[in-house]
Amino acid sequence: xxxxxxxxxxxxxxxxLRITEARRAVCSIVARRHSxxxxxxxxxxxxxxxPAARADQSTVYRTLDALEEAGLLVHSHxxxxxxxxxxxxxxxxxxxxxNRCGTTAAVPAAGLSEWLTQLQETTGFEVDPTHFAITGTCxxxxxxxx
Amino acid sequence: xxxxxxxxxxxxxxxxLRITEARRAVCSIVARRHSxxxxxxxxxxxxxxxPAARADQSTVYRTLDALEEAGLLVHSHxxxxxxxxxxxxxxxxxxxxxNRCGTTAAVPAAGLSEWLTQLQETTGFEVDPTHFAITGTCxxxxxxxx
DNA sequence: GTATCTGCAAAACTTTTGCAGTACC
DNA sequence: GGTACTGCAAAAGTTTTGCAGATAC
Numbered sequence: 400x401x402x403x404x405x406x407x408x409x410x411x412x413x414x415x416l417r418i419t420e421a422r423r424a425v426c427s428i429v430a431r432r433h434s435x436x437x438x439x440x441x442x443x444x445x446x447x448x449x450p451a452a453r454a455d456q457s458t459v460y461r462t463l464d465a466l467e468e469a470g471l472l473v474h475s476h477x478x479x480x481x482x483x484x485x486x487x488x489x490x491x492x493x494x495x496x497x498n499r500c501g502t503t504a505a506v507p508a509a510g511l512s513e514w515l516t517q518l519q520e521t522t523g524f525e526v527d528p529t530h531f532a533i534t535g536t537c538x539x540x541x542x543x544x545x
Numbered sequence: 546x547x548x549x550x551x552x553x554x555x556x557x558x559x560x561x562l563r564i565t566e567a568r569r570a571v572c573s574i575v576a577r578r579h580s581x582x583x584x585x586x587x588x589x590x591x592x593x594x595x596p597a598a599r600a601d602q603s604t605v606y607r608t609l610d611a612l613e614e615a616g617l618l619v620h621s622h623x624x625x626x627x628x629x630x631x632x633x634x635x636x637x638x639x640x641x642x643x644n645r646c647g648t649t650a651a652v653p654a655a656g657l658s659e660w661l662t663q664l665q666e667t668t669g670f671e672v673d674p675t676h677f678a679i680t681g682t683c684x685x686x687x688x689x690x691x
Numbered sequence: 692g693t694a695t696c697t698g699c700a701a702a703a704c705t706t707t708t709g710c711a712g713t714a715c716c
Numbered sequence: 717g718g719t720a721c722t723g724c725a726a727a728a729g730t731t732t733t734g735c736a737g738a739t740a741c
């Protein structure tokens with residue numbers, strides 16, 4: 400289910416936030432590229448590439464924060480570098496990340512939820528299944544170099 | 546099983562690396578404080594506090610890298626901030642990290658290994674169970690503020 | 692003696708912040 | 717009109733790098 404730009408904008412409006420060009424631009428990019436691993440840097444680059452919509456770095460971060468506050472967006476740390484952002488509605492999947500090439504793969508839901516439940520019961524933590532990444536070595540890198 | 550400083554030093558020597566005061570100092574700290582969540586900053590602080598062993602920031606990082614290369618040390622990212630280092634021999638446990646207060650808890654092994662095996666089979670990744678952190682909200686923070 | 696290490700300093704990289712001006716409602 | 721947002725610029729925090737000099741082997 401894809402969220403469109405308007406949905407994001409409306410959600411911001413419902414939070415009492417003002418709708419500005421910069422926010423429209425960021426929402427538009429986030430909505431359009433919802434299936435990718437968006438980093439703040441790539442969003443920034445795309446916003447600044449559009450002469451009609453340029454927004455400053457700090458504005459991009461502040462907008463991403465606002466979207467997170469509103470519960471529409473989540474970020475996760477997939478590796479050593481920058482955080483990646485996804486729509487909260489799509490954040491139901493987890494990732495394994497290759498620690499050599501950065502390739503990611505989706506973690507199959509099977510088995511995960513039982514384990515998370517168990518983890519939650521044992522530790523008392525309310526585990527957030529959207530904010531973690533698992534590292535490993537992808538099949539390609541594993542064969543390329545033992 | 547605790548690794549002592551000499552074991553680390555010897556391993557470095559076996560890699561053909563030179564044994565310097567700075568490396569001894571870092572190895573000593575890592576060995577002594579093996580059970581803690583050591584950050585580069587805390588190691589640096591401790592090294593510099595010892596007048597007989599001061600080492601520069603860059604030297605600390607380079608030594609930690611060398612120990613990782615040698616397979617004696619691993620680092621993981623538990624949150625938004627700095628990486629934490631542990632001895633590879635002790636890196637058999639995983640962590641849940643509270644995304645509010647930073648408290649960590651150990652993940653019980655029960656259930657984990659089956660799930661990891663399953664994950665490994667499905668994705669083809671050689672999953673590294675030592676380098677990931679799971680975020681969530683710890684019991685304290687969950688009650689403090691809903 | 693020489694290749695490796697070290698210290699220093701500065702840069703790289705991501706993210707945050709202060710502040711004066713702009714624009715949304 | 718007033719408050720919230722923006723852009724700019726600079727800072728903060730962690731990690732990396734270039735280089736000249738020191739040191740382990």
